Amino acid sequence: MKYFVLLSLMLALACSVHKLPVPREQEVVQAAKRFPNVTLAELNKGKLLFEQNCHKCHSYHKPNEHTELEWMNIIPLMCSRAKLDNVSQSYILKYVIAFSKQSDRKP
Helix, strand or coil: CHHHHHHHHHHHHHHHCCCCCCCCHHHHHHHHCCCCCCCHHHHHHHHHHHHHHCCCCCCCCCHHHCEHHHHHHHHHHHHHHCCCCHHHHHHHHHHHHHHCECCCCCC
């Protein structure tokens, strides 16, 4: 019975962990609509910074939880609170916008 409870607890914990999406070329194309000349390396750097910093104060928010416009307002505020510089902010913003909801994107 102990093993069943332990296994159930481990399974529940594993299911609750959010895995952030890994950028690919299609996300580079999407991010380039707002940030011309963005690279896959920049999106990966943004993912790393997002993972390293955003989880310190709260659980991860998936990049597709917000629209591009929402992220454009959220990220500067959060980076200010986390005392991240403008370069780090730029990487994080590019990453989340690459995956953001599409409701407010311009054609």
